[in-house]
Structure formats: structure tokens, C-alpha cells
Amino acid sequence: MAIAKTRDTCAGCPIRHRAVCAYCDADELAMLERIKSYATIAPGSPIFFAREPMRHVATVxxxxxxxxxxxxxxxxxxxxxxxxSDFIGRPWRDTISYDVTALSEVVLCRFDRKAFETILRDTPxxxxxxxxxxLDDLDAARDWSVVLGRMAARERVSAFLLTLARRLGTPDPKVPERVTFDLPLTREAIAxxxxxxxxxxxxxxxALRRDGVIETEGRTRVVVPDLLRLQEEAQDDDDGGELG
Amino acid sequence: MAIAKTRDTCAGCPIRHRAVCAYCDADELAMLERIKSYATIAPGSPIFFAREPMRHVATVxxxxxxxxxxxxxxxxxxxxxxxxSDFIGRPWRDTISYDVTALSEVVLCRFDRKAFETILRDTPxxxxxxxxxxLDDLDAARDWSVVLGRMAARERVSAFLLTLARRLGTPDPKVPERVTFDLPLTREAIAxxxxxxxxxxxxxxxALRRDGVIETEGRTRVVVPDLLRLQEEAQDDDDGGELG
DNA sequence: CGTGCTATTGAAAGCTTTCAAGAATGGTGG
DNA sequence: CCACCATTCTTGAAAGCTTTCAATAGCACG
Structure with a gap:
């Protein structure tokens, strides 16, 4: 696990406004800045192991x-x-019950767990x-249980691609319903x-490719020609607005 | 939805030490006491509806x-x-994405959501x-995804019964491995x-009854003669200590 | 002690998995 | 720069588990 301390400032951070530090004012940010460190994880490498002592919490x-x-x-x-912008770790607990593994090269903004717990108490x-x-993650996890518990294989794959399209997708500048993204997972990981x-x-x-719901280029590139079509396949009757 | 304002005090509350108020000191409890109200919900009745404005949050x-x-x-x-002791609701958001339905008669300790949001800011x-x-609920939801995603029907039922046995079960005074509880759900709800x-x-x-993993009395009463046996059926290699 | 809802059990159908083989990708070294 | 290799992905066919459809049994309430 290569560790690179940098002088990167929070102000220039690409996820500054979405991560756990999103609500911080300048003073609070300065406190976080003092205890943070960056780590770079190679693709396929473990970040945390289930049941092993966990010294840090981190933001992707x-x-x-x-x-x-x-x-x-x-x-x-x-x-x-x-x-x-996602947060990894469990404040006030020594271990987590799952493994965390990097799919691609991952850069983490890490905090010593104990120090972060102090921050939690001091900076509302x-x-x-x-x-x-x-709370959002919990809602998402509960929403996902519908996919795992009640959806057929085609619907599951569609729901997964839809989630990725929403979070990773780049809309076509001319056709906003057309979205492109790269799959960060292998077929095995998707399964x-x-x-x-x-x-x-x-x-x-x-099957989705044959039916024109998606197009693919190489192993990873996915094009969704019509996001609404994919939503239908995924039984997603959400009228658009995912709140944050 | 019958609503019964009572003078019940937090001090005498059966879940005082496990609910969202668990860490409160006397002053904080007094603040909560001022905004709380009790509600009794009949079996089968809705408590909240998905996507409908949610005026309260509540503890069961x-x-x-x-x-x-x-x-x-x-x-x-x-x-x-x-x-x-479980908490229902989503502070800082008007709606939730799922229905909440009473299985048995439910008594809620409710807080006006807006007032509760103020409490959240003022009482650390x-x-x-x-x-x-x-965070615990999120871990539990993620653990449950293994059951929904990877377990066979017999394992799922075992895992579910194990969860209920741990939360609702009364150990036999003479044989602590023998646990009894009442199913709060119908077969359809279990499914x-x-x-x-x-x-x-x-x-x-x-099948579990035939194989001696459980015994049943009537529709709801379940006896687990040997909790370890049920754990094996549920692929639960947990060495006992569920932390809270 | 009926009556209706809930639960159990059986048999066939269907979807996913398993087992197996072949094709495509992308990285490496000559 | 191209050929080769290991890995990943795709596709086929049979087996297996769960679902679906159907009927019976059992509990609980009035």
C-alpha cells in the first residue's frame, strides 16, 4: 500500500462539496487538514479486512x-x-464485518480513526x-434489497447498470438521454x-445488448442510448430526482 | 391511528437505555420529553407511506x-x-422511500420531525x-445482502429465524442453548x-421442523432446541458476540 | 361449532446454475 | 510492431432449485 503524503489542500479537492467534509467551514476544514493523509491503493489490493483492527477511516x-x-x-x-466522496469505516468500533477491496487505483483521504472520533464530537x-x-447509505442499502430479493436476472443487471450510469455516466452533449460510462467491475464482480x-x-x-438497451465497446465501456429505456428494464419508476 | 398522550416518563421507559435517547443526560431527556408524544398503531395498519410527507420520526x-x-x-x-428501541424516520428529509407497517400493535414514541432536527443540532x-x-443498521443491512444474494431457501429461513431468536428469544432457564420466541410475521411476510x-x-x-432444527407450536410459537445447530444451518460463523 | 383466512403439501413449469468449450481482449516479449 | 499467452468473457446444454398452480388441512375468530 503506497502512501503519499501530499500538500494537497482541501480547497482544491474534487469531492470537497460532497464528502464528509461538505458542511465544514474554514476552521473545521483546517482541523481535518491537520489529521488527514493520502493513500494510494493498487487495483485489486485490500483496503480493509473484515474483523481486523481498523486504524483509519477514509473518503474515496x-x-x-x-x-x-x-x-x-x-x-x-x-x-x-x-x-x-463515499466514506469508508466505522467510527467507535475497532473492526468492520466486510472486506474493502480496490477495483481500480484508489486514492483515499484518510483520517486516524481515534482522531476522527474526536473531530466528530467537536465539529458538529x-x-x-x-x-x-x-442515512442515505442505509436507504440505498434497503432499496438494493428489492433488487436482490425480488428481481429477475435481467432486471438486476439493468438496475445495476442504471445505478452506475447515474453515478458515473457522462451524458452525450447533444442527446442528454444518451449516457456513457466505464464499468469498474469485471463480470464476476458484477455477478x-x-x-x-x-x-x-x-x-x-x-441480451440487453441484443435488445438495444445498451451498447458496449471492449470489456468495460458501456453506452446507454436511452436512459428511460434502461429505467423501464430496471423497474425504476423514479421520476428523476435523486436527492442528496 | 389511535393517539394516546400519556404522562409516561422517560425514566420508566423500557427501552430507555437502548433507543436514540440512550446517551442522554437528565437535561437532554427533559428536552425530548417536552416534544415527545405516544401513538398506538393497530396491527396491519400503516405507520408511514413511501413518498408521503412525514411529519414525525419515532422510536418503537x-x-x-x-x-x-x-x-x-x-x-x-x-x-x-x-x-x-429501533428508530423510524429520516431527519432532514420530507419523505422516505418505503412503507412502514405495524405487524402487531405498536406503541411509538414520536417526535415532530422538525423539532427533532433541532434537537439533533442542539444535543450532541x-x-x-x-x-x-x-451505522449499526447499515452494517446489518449489508450483512443481510449476503442472505438475499447468496443463500439458498433453507439457509435464508434459518438466518431469519436466527435473527429473531437473538432479538426476541427467551432462553430456557435450565438449557440456555434452547430458545423460544413468537414469530411476529405471517409466512407471507417471512417470504x-x-x-x-x-x-x-x-x-x-x-423441513427444518422435520430435521429437528426447530419445533413449532401453533402458527407463531417457535422453539429452537439448539441455537448452535440453527447457526450452522444459517451459515453463521459468528462466535457469539454481537456488539451494539 | 361454523367460516374464512393462513398454512401446508403436491406436481409441473421456469429460471438460474452448473459444467463445458470456445472466443475475445489486452498485455508482453521477441 | 506483431504474435503469443493468460485472463476474461461469451455461449451452449443439462441439471437443480424455486416458483407457479392447485388442492387440502388447520387455526382462530365470531
Whole structure:
């Protein structure tokens, strides 16, 4: 795990307004700045291990990581995708119950856990923001249970692609309904996120491609020609406005 | 929705030490006491509806409720079971994305949402406790994704019964491994929580009974003769200590 | 002690998984 | 720069588990 202390300032941080520090004023930011350090994690490398002492909490600055749990017989479930601005870790507890693994190269803005706990007590804006983010994550996790519990394979893949399209997608400047993004996961990881086998995940991607719901370039590039069509496939009757 | 204002004091509250008010000192408790009101909900009645304005947040004092989402075609997923001391609601947001329904008669300790938001800002102990509870709920929701995504029907039912046994079970005074509890859900609701059909849920209950993992009395009473056996069925390699 | 809702059980159908083989990708070294 | 190699992905066919459809049994309330 390469660690690079930098002099990067919070002011220039690309996720300054979305991360756990979003509500901070200048003084609070200065406090965080004193205890933060950056770490760069190589693709495929572990960030935290389940049940092992956890000295830091962190915000994802760039890259992507997954939270996963593996049963004794090897069955694996990915229970969260961590993207820039997401918060990793469990204040006031020594361990977490899942592994955190980098998918791509990940840059973390880390805080010593104990120091962060002090910050939480002293700077209400950090605590309030973390509570708000955690409530959102909880809602998202509960929403996802519908996908895992009730949706067919095609719907699951569609729902997953829709989530990625919303968070990672770049709209076509001329056709805003047309969105492009790069999959940060392999087919196997997609399957592990969706509770499917990699063959089923692959088959459904192929089916969506055949039916014109998506287009693909290489292994990772995905183009969604019509986001509304994908929403229908994903049984997403959300009328657009995802609140933050 | 019958509403009964009472003079019940927080001091005598059965969940005083586990709910969102757990960390409060006397002054803080007095503040909460001023804005709280009790409500009694009949079995089967809605507590909150998804997407409808939510004027209150609340703690479950007695009884059981579920969080659920229903797709347009009627498929339903229960994403949370709310038992005494659990917190319901979403501060700083007008709506929630799931329905909350009482399973049994539920007594709520309610707070006006706006007033509660003020409390959150003014009493750090409430905010800290709510953050801690929400982080726990998030971990639980992520743990549950393994059940929904990767477990077979028999394992799902076992995992669910194990969860209930841990939260609701009364150990046999002579044989602590023997635990008894009452199911607060119908077979259909169990199925909706597990992403199964009610027939499959029922069949797996029967199979577990045949195999001696559980005993049943009437529709609701469940006896687990050996909690360790149930843990094995549920693929739960947890060595006991659920932290709170 | 009926009556209606809930639960159980059976049999066939369907969707996903499993097992297996072949194709495409992208990185490496000659 | 191109060929080769390992990995990842795709596709096929059979097996398996859950669902669906259907009927019976059992509990609980009036």
C-alpha cells in the first residue's frame, strides 16, 4: 500500500462539496487538514479486512472499491460500491464485518480513526454530514434489497447498470438521454454484486445488448442510448430526482 | 391511528437505555420529553407511506413493524424489521422511500420531525447515538445482502429465524442453548423478507421442523432446541458476540 | 361449532446454475 | 510492431432449485 503524503489542500479537492467534509467551514476544514493523509491503493489490493483492527477511516477521492463478505464455502456477496466522496469505516468500533477491496487505483483521504472520533464530537458539521450520508447509505442499502430479493436476472443487471450510469455516466452533449460510462467491475464482480453467477450476468448483458438497451465497446465501456429505456428494464419508476 | 398522550416518563421507559435517547443526560431527556408524544398503531395498519410527507420520526416502544417496498407489479420486499428501541424516520428529509407497517400493535414514541432536527443540532448525545444506531443498521443491512444474494431457501429461513431468536428469544432457564420466541410475521411476510414465495418459506420451515432444527407450536410459537445447530444451518460463523 | 383466512403439501413449469468449450481482449516479449 | 499467452468473457446444454398452480388441512375468530 503506497502512501503519499501530499500538500494537497482541501480547497482544491474534487469531492470537497460532497464528502464528509461538505458542511465544514474554514476552521473545521483546517482541523481535518491537520489529521488527514493520502493513500494510494493498487487495483485489486485490500483496503480493509473484515474483523481486523481498523486504524483509519477514509473518503474515496478517486477510483472505485467494493465492500464484500465471503462465506466459508467461498460464496461472495458485494454489498456496496464505493465511489469518489463515499466514506469508508466505522467510527467507535475497532473492526468492520466486510472486506474493502480496490477495483481500480484508489486514492483515499484518510483520517486516524481515534482522531476522527474526536473531530466528530467537536465539529458538529462533520457529525451531521456523516449522519446524513449514513442515512442515505442505509436507504440505498434497503432499496438494493428489492433488487436482490425480488428481481429477475435481467432486471438486476439493468438496475445495476442504471445505478452506475447515474453515478458515473457522462451524458452525450447533444442527446442528454444518451449516457456513457466505464464499468469498474469485471463480470464476476458484477455477478457478486447482484447475487448471480458470472455466466448469468454475462448472458443478461448480452441480451440487453441484443435488445438495444445498451451498447458496449471492449470489456468495460458501456453506452446507454436511452436512459428511460434502461429505467423501464430496471423497474425504476423514479421520476428523476435523486436527492442528496 | 389511535393517539394516546400519556404522562409516561422517560425514566420508566423500557427501552430507555437502548433507543436514540440512550446517551442522554437528565437535561437532554427533559428536552425530548417536552416534544415527545405516544401513538398506538393497530396491527396491519400503516405507520408511514413511501413518498408521503412525514411529519414525525419515532422510536418503537413495543410491538413490531416492517419496512417494505412494493414494485408496480405487486412484488414486495421487506427490507427491515423494526422492534422495540429501533428508530423510524429520516431527519432532514420530507419523505422516505418505503412503507412502514405495524405487524402487531405498536406503541411509538414520536417526535415532530422538525423539532427533532433541532434537537439533533442542539444535543450532541442524541446526534451521536443516532449516528451510532444508523451505522449499526447499515452494517446489518449489508450483512443481510449476503442472505438475499447468496443463500439458498433453507439457509435464508434459518438466518431469519436466527435473527429473531437473538432479538426476541427467551432462553430456557435450565438449557440456555434452547430458545423460544413468537414469530411476529405471517409466512407471507417471512417470504417477503427473504425474497421467497410463501410456499417456499413454508416448505423450508417444515423441513427444518422435520430435521429437528426447530419445533413449532401453533402458527407463531417457535422453539429452537439448539441455537448452535440453527447457526450452522444459517451459515453463521459468528462466535457469539454481537456488539451494539 | 361454523367460516374464512393462513398454512401446508403436491406436481409441473421456469429460471438460474452448473459444467463445458470456445472466443475475445489486452498485455508482453521477441 | 506483431504474435503469443493468460485472463476474461461469451455461449451452449443439462441439471437443480424455486416458483407457479392447485388442492387440502388447520387455526382462530365470531
Amino acid at each position: 477521492v478517486t477510483g472505485a472499491a467494493v465492500l464484500s463478505r465471503t462465506l466459508e464455502d467461498g460464496r461472495r456477496q458485494i454489498s456496496g460500491l464505493m465511489l469518489p 458539521h462533520v457529525a451531521e454530514r456523516l449522519l446524513s450520508m449514513t 457478486d454484486a447482484l447475487g448471480l453467477t458470472l455466466e448469468t450476468a454475462s448472458r443478461q448483458m448480452s | 416502544v413495543t410491538g413490531a413493524a416492517v419496512l417494505s417496498r412494493t414494485l408496480e407489479d405487486g412484488r414486495r420486499q421487506i427490507s427491515g424489521l423494526m422492534l422495540p 448525545h442524541v446526534a451521536e447515538r443516532l449516528l451510532s444506531m444508523t 417477503d423478507a427473504l425474497g421467497l414465495t410463501l410456499e417456499t418459506a413454508s416448505r423450508q420451515m417444515s
